[in-house]
Amino acid sequence: MILVSSVLWSLVYAGLAYALFKGVQYVLKPHFSSLRYLPGPPRSDLIYGNLKEIFQEENSVLHEVLHESWVEKYGNTIKYKVFLNMNRLYTVDLKALNHILTHSADYQKPLQSRYFLSRILGKGEDHRKQNPAFGPAQIRELTPIFVDQADKLRDCWDAEISKSGEESTRVNVLDGLTKTTLNIIGWAGFNYDFDALNPEKKNELAEAFNTIFSTTEGGFSLWPLFQYLFPPLRLIQTERGRRFSQAMSVMRRIGMQLVREKKAAVIESAASEKSGVERKDLHGRDLLTLLIRANMATDLPESLRLSDEDVLSRNFLVAGHETTSSATTWCLFALTQAPEVQRKLREELFTLNTAAPTMDELNSLPYLDAVVRETLRVHAPVSSTIREAQKDDIIPLATPFKDTRGQLHDVLKVDKGTSMIIPILAINRSRALWGEDAFEFKPERWESLPEAVASIPGVWGNVMSFLGGPRACIGYRFTLVETKALIFSLVRAFEFELAVPPEDIKKKSQVAQRPIVKSEMETGNQMPLRLKRYQRI
Numbered sequence: 001m002i003l004v005s006s007v008l009w010s011l012v013y014a015g016l017a018y019a020l021f022k023g024v025q026y027v028l029k030p031h032f033s034s035l036r037y038l039p040g041p042p043r044s045d046l047i048y049g050n051l052k053e054i055f056q057e058e059n060s061v062l063h064e065v066l067h068e069s070w071v072e073k074y075g076n077t078i079k080y081k082v083f084l085n086m087n088r089l090y091t092v093d094l095k096a097l098n099h100i101l102t103h104s105a106d107y108q109k110p111l112q113s114r115y116f117l118s119r120i121l122g123k124g125e126d127h128r129k130q131n132p133a134f135g136p137a138q139i140r141e142l143t144p145i146f147v148d149q150a151d152k153l154r155d156c157w158d159a160e161i162s163k164s165g166e167e168s169t170r171v172n173v174l175d176g177l178t179k180t181t182l183n184i185i186g187w188a189g190f191n192y193d194f195d196a197l198n199p200e201k202k203n204e205l206a207e208a209f210n211t212i213f214s215t216t217e218g219g220f221s222l223w224p225l226f227q228y229l230f231p232p233l234r235l236i237q238t239e240r241g242r243r244f245s246q247a248m249s250v251m252r253r254i255g256m257q258l259v260r261e262k263k264a265a266v267i268e269s270a271a272s273e274k275s276g277v278e279r280k281d282l283h284g285r286d287l288l289t290l291l292i293r294a295n296m297a298t299d300l301p302e303s304l305r306l307s308d309e310d311v312l313s314r315n316f317l318v319a320g321h322e323t324t325s326s327a328t329t330w331c332l333f334a335l336t337q338a339p340e341v342q343r344k345l346r347e348e349l350f351t352l353n354t355a356a357p358t359m360d361e362l363n364s365l366p367y368l369d370a371v372v373r374e375t376l377r378v379h380a381p382v383s384s385t386i387r388e389a390q391k392d393d394i395i396p397l398a399t400p401f402k403d404t405r406g407q408l409h410d411v412l413k414v415d416k417g418t419s420m421i422i423p424i425l426a427i428n429r430s431r432a433l434w435g436e437d438a439f440e441f442k443p444e445r446w447e448s449l450p451e452a453v454a455s456i457p458g459v460w461g462n463v464m465s466f467l468g469g470p471r472a473c474i475g476y477r478f479t480l481v482e483t484k485a486l487i488f489s490l491v492r493a494f495e496f497e498l499a500v501p502p503e504d505i506k507k508k509s510q511v512a513q514r515p516i517v518k519s520e521m522e523t524g525n526q527m528p529l530r531l532k533r534y535q536r537i
């Protein structure tokens, strides 16, 4: 008994000593940080640093607030304070951002957000080890699914107008679009019918997604950070945490069932072919089958194989459907605020002599292309992301900075562990790069872009919306054609108007930026538009 209690006490002392050591390390760290002489705003809160003022801003301008006020005051490369006086680097210097994004092994997502993400995504490490599923040829094959599902949504909204008995009716377009992009990922990803638009069918998975991605639950909370720092706290469940965990297990259960079914089908078909699965033989229908075949190919080295969880979660379920439905929702919103753009776009859409366009036909429409680009620039669904230096490094700068001691530097030294923001939306809407009208939605700007935007290190279209470098979004081709197919079908069918005053619409970020109506917060995320059938004369 005495032995047990002395072991327990030793453990308690060891734990306390460890906590004290970590605490002292934490307190001293900022004073030795390589960012300590970098200019930046004074911290506004002892505990939260500058975090509260950032989070209090509408999330659409999260980090743009820095761009507009702090960058003008302190320069392109600055630091601000986060939790417990720690420094965070914020730079809009394109040379620096290019360095950070292209050296993706040296600048990874911080362990902390990898911990949060791993709760959503599963724990595998490198999910882009191999991925045959997102090339142009595959997307071309998937386009009929996009068009078909877009038409189903159109018919659903059309039925709502009929039901209202009015010429026009109010529709929460976010809801329909989110269900449709889920249906699309179901068919394109797994050849599976989620049937999410069917009001009769209670959709467990759609509800789970809604819980996970809802941006209206709770406010700014440090609890997840504490849980990350002190693992035993993970045992304590808040109500929000409990619902999140339940939703996660629904997502895993349904997802893993799909993976198992597909894997069995692939094994069966491989057995009937009486040969191993060769990588060169890959010709799958849905993306999951394609990925499973690639993953099981006999000539694939073991180190490149993905776990079942990775195959599923990393590639399909989480990554794409919320961001795409947000982008399309914001596109319709932007069209309500620019009726001339909506009219011009519709006119172009009717120049195609088909109601079921191919990928190449959709891509042949320049104004549709410009509208989609402009939407993704102004309303980037992922507004910023974060990276942490994995080693000490020297970051090259296009614009030198003067430190707080008055010394000029043309490179920035960072220590291992330095945390930094990748300001996606701030770069997309930077006045310095795009001109004074950078915040305005103007598809025409894509006819002749300012020279400065050529050096934005984005994987697509001179914007940062899909990020850049080796860890850029792998689903961007998928999303672009999907969004175009949705817009094609919906804008040909309806005229759209905003159903509430524009200042009542607010953006909130969780994973993607989703809209809320300020005067109807209790309703949760929504985008209420008034839809009227378009009568072609």
Ligand code: HEM
Binding pocket: 109, 127, 128, 314, 315, 316, 319, 320, 321, 323, 324, 327, 380, 381, 382, 385, 386, 465, 466, 467, 470, 471, 472, 473, 474, 475, 476, 478, 479
């Ligand atoms: C408008 C729609 C989309 C936007 C704005 C978007 C944006 C992004 C961004 C910013 C990242 C980088 C996040 C970070 O590292 O911090 C990312 C990563 C990723 N995206 Fe997308 N995405 C979209 C749609 C999709 C779709 C449809 C898919 C798949 C079907 C997809 C698959 C992925 C995957 C797998 C990654 C992780 C890449 C990696 O870490 O190597 N995305 N996306």
